Amino acid sequence: MGQGELEELRRQIDDMIDRGWIRPSESEFGAPVLFVLKKGGKLRMCIDYRGLNRITRKNAYPLPHIDDLLDAAGGCKVFSKIDLKSGYHQIEVDPSDQHKTAFKTRDGLYEFIVMPFGLTNAPATFQSLMDKVLRHQLNRFVVVYLDDILIFSKSMEEHVKHLEEVLQVLKDAQLHLNLEKYEFGRDNIIYLGHQLSVTGLEPKATKVEVIRNWPQPANVRELRSFLGLASYYQKFVPKFSVIAHPLSRLTSKNVAYAWCEKCETVFQALKEALVSHPVLRIADPNLTFVVTTDASQFGIGAVLQQDDGDGLCPLEYYSKRMPSHKVATSTYARKLYALREALTHWKQYLLGRHFKVYSDHQTLRWIKTQIDLSPTLTRWLHDIDVFDFELKHKKGCYNRVADALSRHPEYLTCLVDSYDLYRKLKEDLIEHIAKDPDLGPILEQLKADPNSQPDFHECDGLVFRRYGKFDRLCVPNHAPLRTHFLDLAHGRSGHFVFEKTYGSLLQQFNWPGMKGSAQKFIAEYQVCQRTKVHRHKPYGLLRPLPIPDGPGESVSIDFTDMGKVSTAGNSQVMVIVDCFSKFMNLIPLPPHAPAELVIEEFHQQYILQYGPPKTLDLHKVKGLYNNSIHSAAGVTPNQLQYGWPMRNPLSYLFSERSPGLMPDMPGYNAKYARLLKAVTAAMNKCQHAMIKHANKMRREEKFKVGDYVWVKMSEFSDEEGVSRKLLPLYYGPWQILKVIGDDFGPSYVIDVPPHLRTYPVFHASKLFPHIDDETFPFRDPMIPRPIDGGHEIDRTVSHEGRGRNKQYKVHFLYHPLNEFFWIDRKELLNSAPRVVNAYERQIADGQTAKFAAKLTPFGLNNTLLLIYAYDAFCTDSD
Structure with a gap:
């Protein structure tokens, strides 16, 4: 200092x-x-x-x-x-x-x-x-x-x-x-x-004089300083953003700063517009608001006005640059964007009250007749829907504040039907409120005496209920209307969770049981069922196989690929484990062993055939396992299977550990029975502990034959060229055809379309119950917009005719379960050849569209069907 x-x-x-x-x-x-x-x-x-x-x-x-x-x-x-x-x-x-x-x-x-x-x-x-x-x-x-x-x-x-x-x-x-x-x-x-x-509101004179005397900006920094001061008072200037567009463009990073004659003209025009501002009135909440909008390729303009008896007086001007070239080049998009931005900007004045809008309402009429709108236009239309206004047309020659732009003639052919925004919805509300047994009497009392119901008030035939600072529209007991408002709060608002959906409803609507309706609406929404993560414990409680009474009564079989082929041509190993003693046997098999070979080897039970020991040493693997103490039994599988532990070179160093009674000796049977009893108790204890621990994170399944379920997408192979992030979390819904196994380990046969090329048996943890949307029959179709111009076929159900006249009855993915279409074979073959080929191959093999329990061919990794096949083999042999 x-x-x-x-x-x-x-x-x-x-x-x-x-x-x-x-x-x-x-x-x-x-x-x-x-x-x-x-x-x-x-x-x-x-x-x-x-x-x-x-x-x-x-x-x-x-x-x-x-x-x-x-x-x-x-x-x-x-x-x-x-x-x-x-x-x-x-x-x-x-x-x-x-x-x-x-x-x-x-x-x-x-x-x-x-x-x-x-x-x-x-x-x-x-x-x-x-x-x-x-x-x-x-x-x-x-x-x-x-x-x-x-x-x-x-x-x-x-x-x-x-x-x-x-x-x-x-x-x-x-x-x-x-x-x-x-x-x-x-x-x-x-x-x-x-x-x-x-008289009203106007900018401070000294601030405006600063703008009048502002020198020509020499660089981007000085230009931004001028635009910053001028934009503070932009609400006093009609079309501020449109006028300032050439100057604002110079502040962009990708545009070189070059002051031209056009910039100077705009600069002086903007200063003059700020100096010769109109006086703005201050809003009067007792008067009706009037919004007038305009849009051009450079920006939007709007004015908020009120009529105090001497004509319309401006309250505030609003302008904004176009957000993108795509919006600027579309007449419909920029007009809708102008209306949406103006209503959102002045929502503190307009929300919750009736007002008038002067604009090119033909655009909104056209948009209301379209089925497939872009997500952006749909979102803008939803933002506009929360306001209550009367739309009026104003020709450009009479619209001095916001000139209406000419409409393109080619779009006029798109007009199928026209109606004023909100008119149909409001008419339905008025009609059904008057008929409603609860709201009708309240409406009559309010018309006779507005103070008769302190918690309610009436406006244009609608009944509102007071909740603190907010008024909620009372919705009559009419399914289409309630479904429409539920869809606005959830289906057209991002499919958010219940708390956000219900919170949105609470801000605007009121009817008895609205919370329950919202919960059921979301639970039955097909899009949410197949695309959202379900936060619950997986289905399927742990149910181990029952403990046998002794060795040799029950065995489990599995197959292991060793990853290499031996000189004898074997690469698979069939693992046979005794369910009581845990004694293991290993059988080598070729890479693609047919069912007959597998059944024969299993029929021989414990007859082992080994390949050369260069690549597979099955004796060593089996011996090491059978002589290790099993955690559930507490003894080795060898001791439990034969009644004594297998000797090793160190056994005779410990005389107390030498073998005791042999099978032919007196007292052997009693000793072996005591061993089996002790092991059975130990295994029961271990099994109950395992069940208790595993079922903490699981829930009991309640699926039955005939139910429709969703199947996890992870159980299917990826679609070529499509990221998993773009796919739903669940496929289906498909019907349960059969319960596989018994009460100790339920899996389910699902009616999966044959062209998906997957094994149709799924564990309960891979399924999610399908909830039908029958509660809301008036819900809009929940069919996603096709990305490539077509809908994906789910399955072929049946066919009729022969030759050139052959037709197939098909069901499209995500369509209602009871909705089918007949399509010519030639047309179907061109668009979905995999579906046609899979169905025709199914018919040629003598199958129906339902799953047939055919045993061959099948993969070696499926133990369950192997056991069924073996049982059939034994029956035939008898």
């Missing part, structure tokens, strides 16, 4: 110490000090609290919106403005936090006792205090923005009372005023950069 700044610093510190604002400190904090030159040439001391602000927990208390403050003064004629003296310094900092405000100077370290400028939470803290002090007067005849207080009234007599009340409240709160910055009893006043008067 220079000598002058040091002297000023000492003077200000001494002054703040005398006032009791700061004191010397010994804090571990220390923010730097700097000076900023004020308008009058004086220096203002500023403290750099950026480091402290980074570690401060933020206060989210909101500051008021300036437009809302200005709207509150609508229709008033007398104004006063009060400013607090050093407002922040009238609030004391909590003693436990005062050391954090410390700042360092050349003369020492000081800390604030009162709230300083520069703290991140200072504005929120001060605004909260002012709102609490003036809570009874706020928005009635007072608005406050930090330390700027505005008092407004409709007459001088009323204003004197308001002023006295406010001053008394401030006195009681011990808040001190700045007598140098007050204005009392004025018919016009400057507040927050705007001039308020009886």
